[in-house]
Amino acid sequence: MSEHFVGAGWSFPMRTDPGGAIALSHRDREIEESMRLVLATAPGERPMRPEFGCAVHDLVFAPVNDATAGRIRNEVLISLERWEPRIDVAEVTVTPAPDEPTVLHIDIRYSVRGTNNPRNLVFPFYVIPSEAGGPADTESDL
Template sequence: MNIDFPWHYDSRGRTAETDYEEHVRDLLELLIFTDPGERVNRPGFGCGLRQLVFAPNSPELAAALQFTLEAAVLRELGDILSLESLQVRSEDAALQVEVQYVVLGSGNPGAAVFPREGAA
């Protein structure tokens, strides 16, 4: 069973489920928006993007986040996806994370975009 994220009830009043490819995308989103130390039994899980909400946006921030994200994805999700491309772009007050990957269980490609807006 692949639980859908964010957690909610389906039309039958049960925990909503999703297909495997969408579940992998959900896991990627959880990893990106979880702060290290937030999970009790997995203190290294996460990359800390949410901690950067009020940080000044810059190309240096984008480069540092890209390095941190790549390491986190390979460490935590390397057994379920193959990272094809990960780019972090800094434009004005927006920081955008673009990820392209291949789901190892099915061989299907996937892509996701995660924007973050904050202080310029």
Template sequence: MDQRNGVKAFLGTGWKFPVEIDGATGRIKMSSNEDSIRESVRIIIGTRPGELPMHPEFGCRIRDYTFESADYTTLYSMKTEVEHALIRWEPRITDIQAEVSDEQIDQGLLMIYVSYVIRSTNSQYNLVYPFYINEGE
């Protein structure tokens, strides 16, 4: 196996999230490589610990801050929760940094900016995760 195939194997392949059916084949769409990692990061941030019966500790505790005031302490705590969850649950990435922005707080929205480096390729990626502080409104 050449180096490139070894790296791609490490990055992995899994079901696309959210789950979709390929109209042409009727099979479940798959997500590979960097897309798989990006989807994993979103799943980790969006999953509350306790949601998965077989993995009760899996996820990120940012939902604990729903309905909290968006002051410096809360934003910093959310940043820390995201970074710790990704360090714990996504071993394919490193150099994880999160920032929480309250620029859209008037709409009840915080933006979580995440940057990370994929270990096997040393490539940097970014994503933005919207977090609604008044969930249910």
């Protein structure tokens, strides 16, 4: 695959290189940073591009259960298909962190288009438990 297709972009988070210029990311690192940026941005957060991002942020107060995991999976698939055309998403799984009841791991298995090199990215998603504290709000159904 040509390097032109993958390209280079500003590093995220933005920083400077040793020469004082804006640091750039290349190839696989640039794609991974781009994916993280899509997932970490809530729609409406960018004034000049209000549709950009992933709607998982609407689920911060949702209970940790199969329905929430399914909605997160769907939102991740939709946003990456729309905003990261350089990848083909093979699978997205959402699982609770074994030692943290308020963290869900979003495991994205993908490949860069034009390659046969499978890759994965694990993105942590943090939920805020309900103050009600009832069993449906705190127990995981996953």
